Amino acid sequence: MSGGRAVTVSLRAMSAGDGYRYLTASVAVADGPRDRSLPLAEYYAKTGTPPGRWLGGGLAALGLEPGDVVTEDQMARLLGAGRDPVTGDALGQAFPQYKRREERVGARVASLDGGLGTEQRASAVQRIEQEEASRPTRRAVAGFDLTFSAPKSVSVWWALAPPEVRERIVAAHHAAIGDVVELMEREVAATRAGRAGVVQLDVDGLIATAFDHYDSRTGDPQLHTHVVIANKVCTTSDGKWRSLDSRPVHHALVALSERYNAALADRLSADLGVQWEQRTRGADRNPAWEIAGVPDELVKAFSSRSRSIDTETDRLVADYRATHGVGPTPAIVIKLRQQATLATRPGKTQHPLAELTSRWADRARSLLGFDPAWLRPPTGSPEVIEELPAEAVEGYALVVLDHVSEKRSTWTRWNLHAEATRQTMHLRFATPHARNHAIEQLVEAAERASLRVTPPETAVPAELQRPDGTGRLRPKHATRYTSHALLAAEDRLLDRGRTASPRLANQPVVASGSGLSQDQLAAVAGIATSGRQLDLLIGPAGAGKTTTLAALRQTWEHTHGAGSVIGLAPSAAAAQVLADDLGIATENTAKWTHEHLHGRRRFRPGQLVIVDEASLASTRTLDLITGHAEQRRAKVLLVGDPHQLGAVGAGGALGLLARDRPDHPRLTQIHRFHHHWERHATQRLRDGDPAVIDTYREHGRIHDGATDHMLEQAYLAWRNDLVDGHTSVLIAADNDQVTTLNRRARLDRQANGDVSAQLGVPLRDGTAASAGDWILTRRNRRTLQASDGRWVRNGDRWTVTATHTDGSLTAHRPDQPAATVRIPADYAARHVDLGYAITVHRAQGSTVDTAHTIATPAMTREQLYVALTRGRSANHVYTATDQPTAEPHLGPAATPGDAVLARILSRHGAARSAHEVIADEQARWNTAAQLAAEHEAIGATQSQASDATTRALRQRSRLLEQHGDKALRSAIEQQPWIRHLNPPPTDPERRRTWWAHARAIATYRDRHRITDHTPLGQDPGNKSHPDRREAVRALRVLQRRDAGRRRRPTPTQIARTPSGPTM
Template sequence: MTMSIARLSAQSGLKYLFKTTMMDDLKIAPVDATNYYLKSGTPPGRWVGSGLQGISRATGDVVTETDAKAVFDAAAHPDTGTPLGRPHGQPTLVQKSGGRTEARHAVVGFDLTFSVPKSVSALWALSPRSIQGQILETHHQAVSATLQWLEASVIHTRAGRNGVAHIGTRGVIAAAFDHWESRAGDPQLHTHLVIANRIQRITDGGWVTLDSRTLYKAAVAASEHYNGLLFDALCRNLGTETDFRKPAANTHNPSQQLAGVDDALIREFSNRSRLIDLETDRLVAEWTASQGTPPSATTIIKLRQQATLSTRTAKPETVAPLHELSARWQKRAINKGFSPSHTLAATVRRSHRTPFRSCDFAPSWIDAVGSLARERVAIKRATWNRWNLLAEAERVCAEIRCKTAEDRSSMIDAVATAAENQSVALNERRYTVPVDAHSDLHFAGHSVFDFQGSRLFTDAGTLAAEDAVMDARNDDRGPAVCAEVTMESLASYKHRGRLGLHTDQRAAAATVLLSGNRLDAIVGPAGTGKTTTLGAVKAAWEAEFGTGTVVGLAPAAASAEVLGRELAMTTENVAKWLHESAGQGAGNRAVQFFDVERRLTRHQGDRNPHTVRLAQKAALLAAEQDRWRFHRNQLVVVDEASMVSTLQLAALVQQARDSGAKVLLVGDPGQLDAIDAGGILGWLDRQGKTSRLTTIWRFEQAWEQGASLMLRSGDFSAVAEYNRHGRLRHGSYLDMVDQAYLNWQADIKAGKSSILIAAENDTVSMLNQRAQADRVIQGDADAEQAVPIGNGSHAGRGDAVIARQNDRTIVDSNGDFIRNGTMLDVVRSDRRHGSLTAVRRDTGATISLTRDYLESSAELGYATTAHRSQGLTVDTGHTVVTQGRLTRELLYVSMTRGRVGNHAYVSESNPLEDEPLDPAMQATWQQILGEVLAAEGAERTAHEVRDAERTKADSLQRLSAEFDYLAQIAAAEDLPAFLETYSPGSVAELQQSPSWGATVVAWRRSVQVSRPSAERVVKVALGTSESAKDVAAVVHSRLRRFLSEMPSIEEDLLAPVHTSRPDLTNLLSQVQERIQHRTDQVTKDALMHDAEWKRNLMESLDVDVRSDDALDVVSRVATFRDRWGIEDSPLPLGPVPAAHEWEQREQRAHVERFIGQLRHRSAGQPHGQVCVGEAVTQAERLMNVGWQL
């Protein structure tokens, strides 16, 4: 992603950016390009954004450190010191590693870092000064256009309780800082666009914070849009073309780069280990000079180890002048055989295409491309939003060059809208925007309650596929094993001749065997014995239907092979099965078969050898196709089913239904999910339609069984449990990598099986290189005869290598083909042919790997990612955890591989290693693990999302917040209207007061009690506050006192609201209509359906309570629960609200009072008020008004 986001804190957020700027140039306006080219440092920042008028600055003005501190740190006007809204929150202390504490400051801004693609940086680095300036200006144009797009489509603020209303703004205030290089000294042209977390509402100019959640959701779409805009501008200004390069190792996405910039040059300027390479080169040269001969391969590896330890230094604070950096980069390119002038000639002035205007795209083209974008998103996701469609529209249209930024934005918006229109909406647009609506009622073309970015979609194909799987589960007309065979087989079954079944395993197996459902599922956490249970199911099924009637499928060829070997049955990977049974493989055979059949028909009756050969060919083709077909009464086991996509499962289910077979899904939705749209296994489990295994057998320590389940469910208390048992360590990144590696190495030396896991490929590569170096140094691996393999590594005798690609043409000594994920130990190398001979760890078979396969599809195999570790069981596991790289499911998988012990090494960012923009925003190790546990990677099905959205869309919780927002607007206009009639000229002063919002709330509450009394209180307050510094505060105080003396009343959400605005009246009526409908529906559902809270409520009432009173109380309680989002609590009114939830506490008291009256009435006692629960004072009601507009 070429645009990333990071939060910035007060005090620390901009220090890094100012640390490298040319401070002596701050007086220059505008910034002269000559200065940044010749002087040390990076150019001073520039103010950008449409909201600059609010701080009296203009686009392009230099950002001084004084101005930046005022706007970002103090949230104040840089000239007048006037506060820009509420002050930032106070710093809090957090515990860091080593027992130290650190202050955590409020978020004052967001750093959007725009980095040009690597080929653009390479071209920029090698270009003459004039071209460098054009590339920089082109980059600025793309950043500016992306910011304008963000302001128009993404940037907004929220208001009302729970941020229920989305409000437009006057634009952002941002500072842009250009930087030239990466920490490793590679050319990396990038701009830090720092957006202030202060923005003016379009409704009244009030200063508020922006909605960061939407900004983060739209980040990928913004990044893709920036790419498109940049390549448009480069084509326009320099005549460049682009092409797509094959995906980098371990990724699936091709990268778009400038045509003419060689991949090898990009790699030279993209070397994260560049500092280590330079130091290694120096040490090699030093060795050669002192020894008189170049070092051997083994010695070079030792020198690289030394270089790795000696280059852990911080990035220099002083940035060299750009002309010096350019000279260094050009020298590096020349040394690698790349001429700067040839690269420039091959890249610029090569395009002669006429760019497109938005009017060039016909509606039919837009619909077709929108359909393509939707289809591509639907493959990857069960549900999607507009940001997903916008990002995909950019990818689909990546090679289309547009004349202007407006043309590109218009094209992409049209394509995304077409894709939206072709999708199935999962949440409706609920309100019609009134005619001539004010800006406080609409945003981006819709009501403030119907934000376009919040809409969710799926398509009919996804819903149909999900229905097909669920229908199969609910269809009991499938094959089943008779009860006698089931009970006898399960009772006698011994896994591998040793262990019998545990109670939960026997129950799950019996359910599957006896049910007759066309589809069943067994779900079990890691270590519960799913394979053992499958073995019992297979034995009983074959006892009933015969040997070979159980077949297995798995998402990967390697896991399918393991399944087949462990259970002695035929297995295949899902993609291969579908390819051969119904995909291209089947299609090719069908074409051949029909061709043979046609030729046979033409020679019908002939008995010559040619006709016989045709008949034999037809028979062979039919037999081959029959091999890829399910058969009646077969059991089709789909292992690791959570990793199989919904469309694949639906296709398998349909094949099984057609042939009379049964499908059995086995897996754990708490582990890895499908790469493409999935979520089916989790949906079945949450619907109670799976058989569950509950007893964990894997772990040696009993406490780890419960702790692993807490990890699986995202329970943060698991962190304390693992920490208490010494399983967690934390510190700087390199320290954690060191500790994980050393502990893994110690386990290996102790004879234990152990796995070394990292969150991302860079760390895996680092660990692999270190492990290989140690083995070479110890004489266990041969570096002298090593041959090249993937990722720029080498491997020789004694190395561990992992295969990364299925290849059915390469077979081992047992006749099995090489599979993705197969672990190999190298026993011989052939440098002449670049090949290796290795032994498979799983079977002991010998295999020879060719140069082509090794260089494209083999890597060192000492360390692995969490994705590749699923399904493995070892003695110990060691996992390096880095922030933002793991989901809950990945951490759970990583921490459940070891029988004896599982250890996590949490990397806390180290400024010396990572050069963070804002050290104050670095997370503690507890926060990092908390973020991981909260990051649920498993997808929910479209059906689940649709049901959740329907429930949430018109809940009284949401509707009451919408009503409250509108009623507050009415009150905010009603009070000034009254003041103008009584005290003309006082309104402006009162509205400037910090107490104004609280005063409006108090006015609204008072008017509900008695409008004449509220008006009288305000008149008296104004008449006695002439000398007060804050008149609004006095009015607020008097209204609070009035309310405290009045009995509290229950707010009626259906009561008329006084307003003179037709648009507000219109939207209020729409909201209240929904409130009435929802109230009726909630009451009906509560009366018709049983629930635990309802039973508890009725048990608490006297048996003599009249039926109509009972219905009334059930209705009141159900309405209360819906309004406050109480879903799972068995208590009728849910848990007691916190002290600051004054409104909920007040309404709870009203309901409890009513219940108490019923109890006393049925007991024949007077109706006196009975208040059960905590009393709510009017002071509490009015002090907690942070949610109001």
């Protein structure tokens, strides 16, 4: 049974110093004594939240017990200074202290050459200040805040239930958190030791604090708990205090979230008998599990303050109409909205829970029409299970593997763990142990059915092995897997891309005066004459792919006849654009796949099948399309850009094919942008060059500040462009921002009289639409046709012309007023949004005059590249520097705008194929740096004389020598540093010695990624490190002769060295 993903556990790093104070500031009784058995109800009448409590198995080392009250002083010692919360003693190394920006600037200015002139010095100081302003100030990490938020129906029920039921809900919430913490201590918590933290060690549990909070930043009920895990752990093997290895925490986060949901459901069902059901959450979100019987309208009413504002505004408008007999003017609507905003604004001060629950009860009573204190979800005796039957384990494991492989090309144990929990969410287990055991069974079965892509470990001595036999030189659960089926699909795609057939080779025919650029002409000719069954057309944004395809269609049809070119695209909207641009029959890939599997779609011999936006197509889909084309003797052309957005499911095929065939047809000249500088800048943006940020800033395209200010600035710039007659797109970072901007645009257009002030039709996103509004349909509905004969597609834009009392609305296409459609009420309420702002995924493929994008740190390089290449005349980015969170008490951590953009450019979001991940995994675990760190860690063990240790050291020594030989050969061929060495001696034995010393230098360079032209590069400040000392000694040996008389070695001389490349 498929389960929906609703991530209810979030992760945030907490800075040392006063980073913890957002938790203690709201506590009602911070340092007073409290009995651990004191119920939460004791704090209902107090202003603020309950004190924190201690959690975790690591408390024993500190003399604390789970459930003890956390005091302000203890938080200051542990999370503020990294010390023992009770005694104040040091817990290992102190938190590092990083220089503030002013200190960094001062130090660099002080080191400037004293001989600089006044203007030169001023210029240097300005450059330093600019560079440092773009760098975020580093802060030591004191801990990690895992926030556990109950599902919305649970929070609503808790808010409205009688006190005794509230207590039982909170108890289940706390117990579910405890289950997750135990899972973390068993499978996640670890520390690192050795060079670069190469050895992962077990720890004696976690040290954590838990703070309960009641409401969201909008004042809605939201039962949630901040569990702050200290970045201090005690190592089991030697008792030393070290930092927590945070990598596994990040990797396991989704699985931990799923486990919390399941554990909470089990406990609430066992204690209160509740039933659970899946509920849809819109087109772009998976279903969520909620308590059956808690009305959806009640959940939605408590889910967004903006919805509350809309509801209150509509009520005020209705009252105005009833009082005055006519609807309010646009100006009065503005005033009514302002009144609604004030009426629904949550207070800035803390309130007793008793006061909050009273308010929530009043809101619920007005909505439901009865006293919510008597609200009871249906109860019963849900069936519980102790253990899954063996046949059920195998069945569930196959479903788990199928779902995971559909979503991603490779996966880890934690991906399987999360999916296994989702697939069993409908089952109620008798105990936490029973669920743990079942999930472990499913994960292990799914692992057995997967194909391991991470290379096996080389020999590891027993001292560096875990009890299960795995080596501590690899992080626990770090192995990556794929499936035989997916790898085979990629192999078939590669084979088809390499296969040519004379019957698919044409003579290019391009009409004279076509206006094509040289790269476009070459692409048309290359595709038409290659004879390949599977061909590519790769080009950056704005390179004229549509123009090229139009010429290709002409060429292909000249040989194969009219109608011999057809098109496919991952979305119905993109397929329609392709049809309009090329005048060919098109379909979306999902529909084609469905029809083909039912025998209703077949290609014809000689057809050219153009798959547009191919980076968005999954590997499975492309394999099916190209496989059928191969059988039918048709040709497939994949069109797109691997540097733009990738597939939602397992993808990366377009990039794999492009890299496998370096001579693939490509477009290089960019035509879209009016400004020449922007044509070059977008190429650098595509490649992730952070220096391009300066170029955009120099041309006034970058704006940065607080999120609210950036939303305002982007909106105003977009609106002004529209007023000036430009086509423009407003791109938001996420759906919440889209909704915020949509509401703002609707309100402004109502004030201007462009949108009716009459009561609107409710839409999917919680907004409403009236005559004059722009809307976006979000689901394909082939039975819903407009007057132009075209059906309603996901992604279509419309302008509302009328709303109707039954909740339906009439709209027309923006560029075709005569193309109207009547959209039913159920479709409008479930699949229609306001259409002013969009996400970057909806922006891909569009071209406008100007584009205005709000950027946040969560974006990827591909998203930023797509967003900043939509506008012909201008593309502006508005960078949020405050990194807002969902909590008002989490203070903003300001980051310079350029640093945010640089971070975005460093984050790849494109899907990678299984073949590429295999290559990456092979390289990752066999780098010189990794092998050297492993060699050092093994050499430091106490069993140095054992056969296993000797064997492990020899293996890594051989591998390091191979790395050094390879690096030295590369240096001989193309790196200038080799010219700084003495020439190799003529004596064979001395030549072998020369090669060994030169290899030591090459290995050092490879290990530390040195690219300097001098042999050892800049002094890293760690001269005492063994490999640095070895490299220095080797260099001295190879530079012993007098510098004035030394002859540099030539490649020919080196090539004759016995241990060199000719051996």
